[in-house]
Amino acid sequence: MISYKFVLISIIALFVACKPNAKLEPNSYDTLINNPASANNPEDSINIPKIYFKETNYNFGIATQGDTITHEYRFYNTGKATLLISNVSSSCGCAIPKIEKQKLEPGDSSILKVVFSTNDKVMYQEKEITIFANTFPASTKILLTGYVNQ
Numbered sequence: 001m002i003s004y005k006f007v008l009i010s011i012i013a014l015f016v017a018c019k020p021n022a023k024l025e026p027n028s029y030d031t032l033i034n035n036p037a038s039a040n041n042p043e044d045s046i047n048i049p050k051i052y053f054k055e056t057n058y059n060f061g062i063a064t065q066g067d068t069i070t071h072e073y074r075f076y077n078t079g080k081a082t083l084l085i086s087n088v089s090s091s092c093g094c095a096i097p098k099i100e101k102q103k104l105e106p107g108d109s110s111i112l113k114v115v116f117s118t119n120d121k122v123m124y125q126e127k128e129i130t131i132f133a134n135t136f137p138a139s140t141k142i143l144l145t146g147y148v149n150q
Contacts, residue, residue: 049106050079051133051140060116060146069116073142077104079135087132088112094119095127095144114144121148 053075060069077083083104088097094117101110114129127144 047080049077049081049083049104049133049135051083051131051135052076052078053140053142056141057143057145058114060144062147062149063118065118065120065122065148065150067118067148069118069144069146071114071116071144073112073114074109075112075131076109077106080106081134082106083108083133083135085131085133089130089132090114091128091130094121095129097129099131112142116144118148122150123148 053073055073058071058073060071063069083106085099085102085104088099090097096115098113098115099110100113101108104110112129112131114127116125116127118125124147125145129142129144131140131142132138133140
C-alpha cells in the first residue's frame, strides 16, 4: 500500500511540476543582449554590436628582461546595438589586461590597457589577449609582441 501511495504522489508531482507552456520571466539584460544567431531566425549581421580595434598587434620592439611594457589599445563599438564586454583574458599571467569601460553604446570608444612583465622572459614574446563580448563572433583577439633581451 505504501508503494502505491508513493507512485501516485510521484505521478501527481510530475504533472504539476511539468508545465508545457511555461514562459521564462524576462530579465533586465534581455533588452541589451541581441544574439545574432538563433535556431529559428537567420543570422542578423546588421543590428548587432561590433568591436573594432584600429591596432590589433602592438610590437614593443626590444626590451630588457625585467622591464614592464604598458600599452593601451583603443577600441570602438561600430555596430548598431549596445556592446557588452563580459570578460578579457590573456594567454599568459605575465600580461594583465584591464578594460576601461565594459558597456559601450554605438559610436562609443574605450581603452584596453595591457601591462606585460618581462620577468623570466627571453627572446621573442607573443601574448594573446582575448575579449569576450556580445558580438558575432563572440571573441576578438589582439596581440602584444616583441623581443626580450637577457
